[in-house]
Amino acid sequence: MERMALGKAITAGLRAAMDRDPRVVLMGEDIGKLGGVFRVTDGLQKDFGEDRVIDTPLAEAGIVGTATGMALRGYRPVCEIQFNGFVYPAVNQIVTQLAKLRARSRGRLSVPVVIRMPAGGGIGSVEHHSESPEALFAHVAGLRVVTPASAHDAYWMVQQSIASADPVLFLEPERRYWEKGDVDVDLAPGQVTPLHRARVLRAGTDATVVAYGPTVRLALDAAAAAAEDGTQLEVVDLRSISPMDVDTVAESVQRTGRLVVVQEAPTFFGAGAELAARVQERCFYSLEAPVQRVGGFHVPYPVARVEEHYLPGIDRVLDAVDRALAA
């Protein structure tokens, strides 16, 4: 067991992957001497050299496009997109090439590229630095989308993502980078939770609350608060957006009869919609209330001074739980 901040756990995971496999290379803006704006790659260029930790020109299409080419040559590139709002210049490469090359070649081409990016808000940033674009990528066939919520998962999931033969979007909960947690670095591969498996973090009987990335801590806090009023919430960390582990969620909902999904992204066309659609189908007869969604609003992410009102808070989670229990 080692105690690490979530961001440092990613650093440790990257280091472990680079030690293990010389074909793992990192690419991104300011990831070298600076160590990235969140210092996630801190020290890696010093230790692995400029050929494996590449400070790239300021062009996201370039980062993902050249990473795709390196993967075609046999490398395993890990791209860093500096902030969630800056992934869009790379969307053409991600959607039309990276995601489709395997299918286009009927499995002959493999492009194991990982795209890391900070996601979510809550750190008082200026525009474009606080968005949660997971739904856009989850809708694109050929991509996998995952997000850790704890230091332990951050350490292991980044390594699992690098090991994946498919392209993976790895979303890092921005405002949790500094949150410390225990990381069990000594697990044998078999002991690590599979990358795309959801996990029940707290058992409960009255309702199931599903969260992922930055909202997991919120869901746990809400569950603690609800417990004081005698309401037992079961908290599930989804961990993977694509694929989505509906089995784990459905099993929980069959017991609790109620579901609340909490995300930072706008609810409209978000992950909560997909989960609600599947759960109402799988658990139609065990659902005692409509699935409730809590998330961002369908407006551009607001200015820092009001983001606390945009982001789901305990109040909004508990209101949704109340709505579910009231039905």
Added chain:
Amino acid sequence: MERMALGKAITAGLRAAMDRDPRVVLMGEDIGKLGGVFRVTDGLQKDFGEDRVIDTPLAEAGIVGTATGMALRGYRPVCEIQFNGFVYPAVNQIVTQLAKLRARSRGRLSVPVVIRMPAGGGIGSVEHHSESPEALFAHVAGLRVVTPASAHDAYWMVQQSIASADPVLFLEPERRYWEKGDVDVDLAPGQVTPLHRARVLRAGTDATVVAYGPTVRLALDAAAAAAEDGTQLEVVDLRSISPMDVDTVAESVQRTGRLVVVQEAPTFFGAGAELAARVQERCFYSLEAPVQRVGGFHVPYPVARVEEHYLPGIDRVLDAVDRALAA
């Protein structure tokens, strides 16, 4: 009443808008002398000149980015993206600028840009020509996303989109371009169905089938087939993806108790998910069966020779209806 093919109805709508307002300009690849690969802009450059019908360089970011700038100067640009699979280079301009400029400027800037593109498959094309990206844009706050299913709607909705002060993605059902229909060109503005209102095309009592764009005809055909077996399906043309007219759908589902959503896009994170999530919330007690989704699969659009198996067909729609009725 005039009888027109859907594609020609769009041409007529564009022409009417350009006649009415000299600030309406068209921009795109091959839209001038060629009249666009689907001939939707046929004859417009000849009649309105090269300053208003602009053959652009081969760069989609350029098309949308410069259109945004022209809108800032007071013009009303209508962009044509040649095929749905080629919109991705423009995503950065669409998501970070076009969609957000109004909010960024607290309403002081207006960017009334329309982005037209053929959507959906079924015409035996090569890769990238048959996709349905509506969900990606519906998730982006600041954009409106609409799609006509008939010549009449095509004629009016394109004009309403141009008249909108907000940016609008206008998806044209590719395989319906040649489908003829009656267009009532003499309606007074007040008589035209509002742009974002869904419409019940066929009344029924046993289940509601919601479709949009290319799947509307499919839903109507399925309803006709079902009627032969004595099942009365109500068919709703959603028409607008963002905003979504849930009221009209909910009102129908409250009567029928059953809902099937049919789309060409992959169901995973698609429009059907959002509609299912909202309807299970709004109609929890009137729903007698889980909402059923019929759509594309979560795989890259397949080769032309098998697309009929990828696209929803009558069989799959009726299977979904059966599942809904069986519950």
Added chain:
Amino acid sequence: MSDAAAGPARTEPMVQLLDPSGVRRHHPEHDVDLAPDELRDVLRDLVLLRRLDAEAEALQRQGELGLWAGSRGQEGAQVGAARATRPHDQVFPTYRDHGAVLGRGIDPLHVLSLYRGTDHGGWDPAAHRVHPYTLVIAAQLLPAVGYGMGIQRDGAVGTGDPARDTAVIAYLGDGASSQGETAEALSWAAVFNAPVVFFCQNNQWAISEPVERQTRVPIHRRAEGAGMPGVLVDGNDVLACLAVVRSALDRARAGGGPTFVEAYTYRMGAHTTSDDPTRYRSAADVDAWRDKDPIDRFRAHLASEGLLDEAFETALAAEADAFAERLRAGVRALPEPDPAAMFDHAYAEPHTQVVEERDEFLAAWARHDEESAAITGGAR
């Protein structure tokens, strides 16, 4: 392995009207002839811009701003370019071009409101013909070109009527030169002969990356590949920047088409207040540029011209202090945004889902206010 090639050492001569010691030089194509008062006004602009930077940095340290991106070292480039524009020209600045904004008479508190996090946009773009800051690198360039195409369609280019002919100036950095959209904007402007001046401040750094990481050749040579003139100017020479940008704007207004200007300068401060330059550049690197300071240089020039007397200096110092005081007080007095306002401008016309979300938000907010009022006895 063979990797990153040698960077773009600046071989070509730069347009320079003041040498580093402030001695006036003359240039065959580019020159200016300013009256004494105009010259003093230029100094005033430079001094106030630098003061804005100092105050904003302090305010950020005190927690009054969330972030600050400083323009220290680039005042010559920014003031020169701003003074070259005419009121009806349209400006597309980046997040660092405070000189471009002040030069248009915009209240700097609008700029600070963005970095305080109370506003995304700030000023009224139409009133000042200055587009909001664009934070997505290079994303302002294609809209700038499109705006220029609109000007062409308005018939406001090449009429010879100074009150009518209009141009666009679009700012970008050295790092921005790597974005594909930048290349599209340049080539597009050339193909359509749009009245746009691209003003690239090469401050040698894109956060931690030196310009060599962005390009193999001097940035102004990008212009050749796009089909427009590229001019290299000493970005720490305010007169040279004024002269070069003015003639480029004149050319654009006259229908001569776009120009790309590379202003060779240096980012003296950190990238932003969240940056730590010690990780990637040496003090020596920075010191080498201190001697080229644009304000010292210009002041030396005015002194040698005998244009600086104590009265002026005292008045300027007093004005700067008042300016600073107004900033300090003004920032703290900036109105807190109304949370509900986030729903107001996502769309011009009502959007069903947004309206519903707004109503739910307001209801919940009111409810929780009552609750907490009940608990705290009103003190929330």
Added chain:
Amino acid sequence: MSDAAAGPARTEPMVQLLDPSGVRRHHPEHDVDLAPDELRDVLRDLVLLRRLDAEAEALQRQGELGLWAGSRGQEGAQVGAARATRPHDQVFPTYRDHGAVLGRGIDPLHVLSLYRGTDHGGWDPAAHRVHPYTLVIAAQLLPAVGYGMGIQRDGAVGTGDPARDTAVIAYLGDGASSQGETAEALSWAAVFNAPVVFFCQNNQWAISEPVERQTRVPIHRRAEGAGMPGVLVDGNDVLACLAVVRSALDRARAGGGPTFVEAYTYRMGAHTTSDDPTRYRSAADVDAWRDKDPIDRFRAHLASEGLLDEAFETALAAEADAFAERLRAGVRALPEPDPAAMFDHAYAEPHTQVVEERDEFLAAWARHDEESAAITGGAR
């Protein structure tokens, strides 16, 4: 209003080793010295490539192909470039570069399978070191550069060992030169000194748009802005294209970095079989290029060298007929894809939702087969 500026009239001289009448010219930097058999092989490649085009066009008219994008007129450029590569070089072609594919020994039926709609990719990319056709304009260029960076990291550049040193050739069209990703790829390759040759066939048209709509300057001058040599070569001169691309690839393999080659040629046919060129270009425009036909020109050269005798011509004609016959029969014999296979390669490892969808699909398919079998008595 002032709008689209004058296009890029080709002023600079092109590298040319054969003049339009087939007379051999010599060039100070670029030359080739092929043995008689090699020269005849080149003619064979040209003839077979043109035959592929003729057959494919016919097959499309007969409904055997869904679409066809022809290379007629560009054979000289494509055969020349293909012959310049070494087997271990990596090729990134566009949807029109059939000569690049044939030149690597790939069965043209793989190409036809893409246009028939039975396969997106065709051949085995690893076996031939040829990437699948990229249909998204310019999207193959950044991956090509990344591939080159991989070669650098493998230490397979500049070792002097011909069996080891490797380069990449990336194809693009004149229209592709407008995409931002193209500019990123060029500048990126220059910054990292990647072993990549960009081979741009300027066939004067991007569907209906003339090259003047894409660029204000000759396309090869884009190279200057990116920081690499740009070479203009007569794209209808197979020997010149071979010479220029060969030296560019040699340079890349030796660690000299990237080169941009513009092959000046013409798209003699329609953009694709769905296109109608009569809407946007005149017969005269096309006729002017007929006299520059790359195959006639090369044949004239071989004739003047006395390398063509009846025996060879008869043999070649026979080979072309056999080739054509094999294409016609082969296309009709191409296996129909298994619908269920669409689920197989979206992901390397199982994806829960895809697995579920596949199972439902197979169940429904079986069910409906039974039903329709019941109805039609098995004949579906």
